[in-house]
Amino acid sequence: DAGVTQSPTHLIKTRGQQVTLRCSPKSGHDTVSWYQQALGQGPQFIFQYYEEEERQRGNFPDRFSGHQFPNYSSELNVNALLLGDSALYLCASAWRGRGRFSTEAFFGQGTRLTVV
């Protein structure tokens, strides 16, 4: 099991452009969360997807959107990129099933996005 995989590993975009980041969860996991980690900061929660729906959202503008596919993989889309969007974007997966409790969240290596 490769664990949580993210692509691409690095990306450079120009201000105003749009970007799509991808995440494949760990085998057996059904829930994907996305985090933004700016330099020198801890990860900040963007949103979480479960059963192909956004379930929780952090304090991020609508420029940040996502999607979860039937195979549980997920995409993070950011429109109208700003210089301040430059950060490491982390994906975390876990198994939630239909119960209230869930397993530990496993993190991917992240995608380093640079906006110039």
Add this chain to the structure above:
Amino acid sequence: AQRVTQPEKLLSVFKGAPVELKCNYSYSGSPELFWYVQYSRQRLQLLLRHISRESIKGFTADLNKGETSFHLKKPFAQEEDSAMYYCALSPNSGGSNYKLTFGKGTLLTVNP
């Protein structure tokens, strides 16, 4: 709103010395607290969670609700403990799957 504060950005100790990484939180309910660790060039991984009451790699952490703290301790630091440590809070008792609020992290360096 929830907040996690790690007052030390950097912490340097010698091998064999005790180490304590501080974490304070603010949350009105009963949160679940975690410590995550990131070793050099590795991904973020869970070290321990307060509900487990385990000792992982010699580390322990006790939730003090009165002081709203969750400090991470190890009696004898090892060089391989050098890493970035993040304290995190989840508002739900449903495990680390839920929205995590992280502190800014403490970089621990254990010198030989």
